[in-house]
Amino acid sequence: MRKRKLEEAIFKALMIVSTVLVGLSLFLIIGTIVVKGLPFLDWDMISKIPDGGYYFGRSGGMLNAIIGSIYIAGGATLLGMFISLPVSIYLNVYLKKANHFARFAKLSFDVLFGIPSIVYGAFAFSLMVYLGVRASLLGGVIAVTLLVIPIMVRTLDEVIVHVPKELKEATLSLGATRWEMAKIYFRQIRAGVLTAVLLAFGRGVGDVAAVMFTAGFSDNIPVSLHEPAATLPLAIFFQLGSPIPEVQGRAYASALILTIVILIIVVFSTLLTNKRRKKS
Amino acid sequence: MKIRLIKDKVIGTGMLTFSILAVSMVLLIGIGLYWRSLPILQHHSIWELISSSTWRPLKGEFGFLSFIMGTLWVTGMSIAIAVPLCLLVAIYLSEYAPIRFKNFFLPLVNILAGIPPVIYGVWGVFFIVPLVQHYIAPSFVDFSTGFTVLSGGIVLAVMIFPLIVSIIVEVLQTIPKELKEASLSLGATKWETIKKVILKKAMPGIIAAIVLAISRAFGETIAVLMVCGNVPISPKSIFDPAYPLPALLANNFGEMMSVPLYDAALMFSAFSLFVIILIFNIISRVILQKIEVKNA
Numbered sequence: 001m002r003k004r005k006l007e008e009a010i011f012k013a014l015m016i017v018s019t020v021l022v023g024l025s026l027f028l029i030i031g032t033i034v035v036k037g038l039p040f041l042d043w044d045m046i047s048k049i050p051d052g053g054y055y056f057g058r059s060g061g062m063l064n065a066i067i068g069s070i071y072i073a074g075g076a077t078l079l080g081m082f083i084s085l086p087v088s089i090y091l092n093v094y095l096k097k098a099n100h101f102a103r104f105a106k107l108s109f110d111v112l113f114g115i116p117s118i119v120y121g122a123f124a125f126s127l128m129v130y131l132g133v134r135a136s137l138l139g140g141v142i143a144v145t146l147l148v149i150p151i152m153v154r155t156l157d158e159v160i161v162h163v164p165k166e167l168k169e170a171t172l173s174l175g176a177t178r179w180e181m182a183k184i185y186f187r188q189i190r191a192g193v194l195t196a197v198l199l200a201f202g203r204g205v206g207d208v209a210a211v212m213f214t215a216g217f218s219d220n221i222p223v224s225l226h227e228p229a230a231t232l233p234l235a236i237f238f239q240l241g242s243p244i245p246e247v248q249g250r251a252y253a254s255a256l257i258l259t260i261v262i263l264i265i266v267v268f269s270t271l272l273t274n275k276r277r278k279k280s
Numbered sequence: 281m282k283i284r285l286i287k288d289k290v291i292g293t294g295m296l297t298f299s300i301l302a303v304s305m306v307l308l309i310g311i312g313l314y315w316r317s318l319p320i321l322q323h324h325s326i327w328e329l330i331s332s333s334t335w336r337p338l339k340g341e342f343g344f345l346s347f348i349m350g351t352l353w354v355t356g357m358s359i360a361i362a363v364p365l366c367l368l369v370a371i372y373l374s375e376y377a378p379i380r381f382k383n384f385f386l387p388l389v390n391i392l393a394g395i396p397p398v399i400y401g402v403w404g405v406f407f408i409v410p411l412v413q414h415y416i417a418p419s420f421v422d423f424s425t426g427f428t429v430l431s432g433g434i435v436l437a438v439m440i441f442p443l444i445v446s447i448i449v450e451v452l453q454t455i456p457k458e459l460k461e462a463s464l465s466l467g468a469t470k471w472e473t474i475k476k477v478i479l480k481k482a483m484p485g486i487i488a489a490i491v492l493a494i495s496r497a498f499g500e501t502i503a504v505l506m507v508c509g510n511v512p513i514s515p516k517s518i519f520d521p522a523y524p525l526p527a528l529l530a531n532n533f534g535e536m537m538s539v540p541l542y543d544a545a546l547m548f549s550a551f552s553l554f555v556i557i558l559i560f561n562i563i564s565r566v567i568l569q570k571i572e573v574k575n576a
Binding site: 004005007008011012014015016018019021022023025026028029032033036083084086087089090091094101103104105106107108109110111112114115116117118119120122123125126127146149153177178179180182202205206207208209212213233234236237240251252255258259262263265266267270274 | 284285287288291292294295296298299301302303305306308309312313315316364365366368369371372373376377385387388389390391392394395396397398399400401402403405406407438441445469470471472492495496498499500501502506526529530533546547550553554557558560561562565566569
């Protein structure tokens with residue numbers, strides 16, 4: 001009898017230790033980045049592009065990479081939404097739930113969601129070689145778009161599923177066509193669209209492997225789609241590899257900037273999701 | 281009246297085209313990567329490529345064995361760390377913890393999922409690598425740089441925490457309450473119920489979560505590249521450096537054009553990553569979909 005209780009107590013203790021460890025890892029990561037990055041963070045970092053000799057510790061900032069990341073993630077999110085919204089509306093509103101194509105499509109997006117970004121990067125790169133596109137803003141946008149489509153479709157899917165079935169039945173019984181019904185759905189899922197946009201943007205801003213070969217790198221802010229563009233994560237990666245402490249410090253500062261951006265995005269999307277869950 | 285119907289049809293067809301295009305991305309990626317890796321497959325057999333460990337691109341020798349071993353070691357390490365921890369966390373959250381703690385903790389884990397890989401890399405370089413170098417490794421081996429299988433495994437484990445925890449918590453939620461109550465009313469303790477009833481029932485879902493986590497760890501690139509040391513030799517212990525496949529791909533992509541077949545060799549590694557992860561993902565997603573359908 002006592003053995004049974006003891007076993008339970010031991011495992012319960014183990015569970016609490018594991019929970020603390022997992023929770024702690026988050027604070028360790030954020031703590032490390034803040035402690036290392038804060039001393040190097042200054043206004044120049046986010047307002048200037050690199051001066052000559054920046055990578056040897058001279059003055060300048062990371063504005064080129066910040067803008068590049070926003071362009072690429074923003075462009076990809078926009079393009080991705082343009083594709084994902086019709087797809088998820090079609091799968092959920094036009095098709096019936098048991099439809100074979102709908103089920104197959106959902107499985108495909110789940111699988112695509114699990115494909116690592118390096119594979120998307122390699123694929124987009126071969127696509128670019130085939131089409132004759134050089135490493136550029138355009139290339140980066142293509143690669144990241146491929147990467148975020150599954151994320152957006154899956155997020156939208158989850159939102160659409162929670163629209164009450166009665167709404168669909170009521171609309172259809174009034175004689176509406178499926179497209180007219182879809183328009184009503186659009187209105188119902190606006191918050192979900194925003195969540196999908198936030199998640200996709202967050203993923204796009206943070207990803208390295210997909211943009212590494214497709215976007216190139218540049219010290220200037222790109223002014224056309226065919227110019228190479230720097231991205232913040234790649235800038236962090238390059239600077240961390242430098243033996244000069246000043247440059248390494250800037251890598252930590254850039255990491256801090258990226259972390260803050262991501263935290264804001266994650267918190268916003270979590271709040272949105274919670275609000276939606278409470279409503280339904 | 282007719283215009284409405286035509287509009288419905290036209291827009292429907294348009295959306296169907298989009299859907300088919302998006303779904304066929306899986307196929308397109310596979311075909312694209314295979315097509316680009318064909319040149320190397322014409323010169324060497326697949327077996328030759330994956331069983332040899334001589335990596336001399338300049339001489340046209342492409343043996344992937346040490347990279348494959350590197351990937352397996354690092355992935356194995358991360359799974360060994362993450363799975364027991366996450367299983368315990370998931371059980372705690374869904375069976376023991378107060379609902380308010382669960383509602384507070386899961387969003388935190390979610391934040392972990394949102395942090396970009398490169399940040400994990402920075403953290404790994406600054407925190408985990410020195411930890412391994414100065415505190416963990418010295419008690420086992422004479423010398424270690426800290427850039428090891430173990431460091432990669434720890435960083436990867438933290439990266440896959442959110443994935444495993446959230447899936448297992450969801451799977452545990454699908455276990456019928458009656459089952460639990462029946463076991464408890466027969467006099468079993470809570471832990472016995474978990475061990476003998478809940479875990480048994482949740483096993484397919486847990487396996488699906490683990491398979492999914494393996495495939496995530498398999499393809500992770502930049503964080504692993506930053507902390508594993510990148511020495512192209514098969515690791516013999518967890519304190520040896522490793523050079524996983526994705527890291528190889530990321531490190532050499534830019535400069536590959538001038539060397540013949542190099543490009544195809546790297547594409548072949550991308551293609552094999554894609555195929556392995558595709559298979560793993562299909563297996564686990566089919567299991568998870570079945571669980572969902574059963575409980576819908």
